[in-house]
Amino acid sequence: MNTPDKQSGDDRIESALKREITHTSASLERRFEAMHLRLTRDIDGIAEQPQPRQKLWFLSQSVRTWSALAASLALVVGLWHFNTERQDVSPHDLHILEGSKILQNEDLLTLNQSLEPTLELFDDELLEFLIAVSYENIY
Amino acid sequence: MHTSRQRALKMSPPEPHSSTSKDSDLIDDDHTMLAIAMGDGVAFRALFDRWKLPLLNFIYRSIGSHADAEDLTLMVFEQVWKSAPHYRAEGTFSAWLFAIARGKLKHEWRRRQRRIQPGTLEDIDPADPKASSSQAILEEEELLLAGLQTLPESQREALLMSVHSKMESREIAETLGVSSNHLYVLIHRAREQLKQFFEKHS
Numbered sequence: 001m002n003t004p005d006k007q008s009g010d011d012r013i014e015s016a017l018k019r020e021i022t023h024t025s026a027s028l029e030r031r032f033e034a035m036h037l038r039l040t041r042d043i044d045g046i047a048e049q050p051q052p053r054q055k056l057w058f059l060s061q062s063v064r065t066w067s068a069l070a071a072s073l074a075l076v077v078g079l080w081h082f083n084t085e086r087q088d089v090s091p092h093d094l095h096i097l098e099g100s101k102i103l104q105n106e107d108l109l110t111l112n113q114s115l116e117p118t119l120e121l122f123d124d125e126l127l128e129f130l131i132a133v134s135y136e137n138i139y
Numbered sequence: 140m141h142t143s144r145q146r147a148l149k150m151s152p153p154e155p156h157s158s159t160s161k162d163s164d165l166i167d168d169d170h171t172m173l174a175i176a177m178g179d180g181v182a183f184r185a186l187f188d189r190w191k192l193p194l195l196n197f198i199y200r201s202i203g204s205h206a207d208a209e210d211l212t213l214m215v216f217e218q219v220w221k222s223a224p225h226y227r228a229e230g231t232f233s234a235w236l237f238a239i240a241r242g243k244l245k246h247e248w249r250r251r252q253r254r255i256q257p258g259t260l261e262d263i264d265p266a267d268p269k270a271s272s273s274q275a276i277l278e279e280e281e282l283l284l285a286g287l288q289t290l291p292e293s294q295r296e297a298l299l300m301s302v303h304s305k306m307e308s309r310e311i312a313e314t315l316g317v318s319s320n321h322l323y324v325l326i327h328r329a330r331e332q333l334k335q336f337f338e339k340h341s
Contacts, residue, residue: 019279021199
């Protein structure tokens with residue numbers, strides 16, 4: 001026969017275990033939508049975004065994990081140097097590296113708050129380049 | 140400051156699962172998988188809506204991080220899409236789905252160091268009438284996540300599947316590759332160890 005203490009302990013465990021997350025985050029829903037588009041081959045959705053910044057955001061939502069995008073962004077720095085034959089580190093590079101660093105943090109709350117202002121620093125030319133390379137790298 | 144994501148993540152007191160009959164769920168899942176195998180994106184969305192919360196809860200409680208749980212949940216669904224043409228309705232869909240989730244979790248354990256990221260106060264909506272005491276719920280959740288990490292993997296899996304997977308004991312035992320009696324022992328030991336952990340740390 002259960003003592004009151006034992007019963008209370010059982011109830012507490014039961015209650016804690018059954019206390020569930022009852023709503024998915026907006027981030028999960030957005031990322032599923034993007035994944036859904038990618039898997040159903042409707043990835044032209046990315047190309048249909050009117051602005052480079054929107055394209056990149058769409059792309060970032062569709063990757064499997066944030067670390068995949070981080071790796072992609074880091075690669076962009078190397079390719080940017082290769083394509084432009086530059087030896088110096090430009091402000092553009094620093095911004096990309098900063099974006100990559102944020103992504104590698106893998107903390108979505110920090111990411112959501114930090115990525116947007118980082119992207120604001122990119123000009124359209126760089127964004128288009130970044131999108132093209134990231135797209136190739138990820139898909 | 141609460142972000143929309145933080146507001147969206149609510150913890151609830153215990154509630155029974157959907158009252159939909161289990162038999163019709165099984166039929167729906169198998170039919171849905173058939174449609175997905177034929178490239179039906181709407182069916183894929185429906186499956187996601189039906190199973191995202193059980194999976195998210197199972198994975199979150201297994202690794203203790205919302206961000207990682209979301210990543211892995213999406214990976215599981217991507218695998219479902221890719222494997223749909225090979226899906227055979229021989230066992231139950233839930234057993235197949237959670238076997239994929241187990242595989243992803245094991246890979247994650249190998250890839251990363253085990254770490255605990257208990258939820259924060261912002262994860263609980265203070266306006267939720269069900270959350271009579273946000274602070275108390277937060278403390279219980281942190282304690283539970285910490286306690287779960289102390290359990291042997293076999294006990295933790297057995298316990299969390301019994302809570303989140305909607306599977307019958309027989310199906311869970313089959314998924315874990317143990318007998319029904321052994322499953323009962325694993326769950327019992329997990330609960331006892333958790334209870335001791337709660338008593339010790341309260």
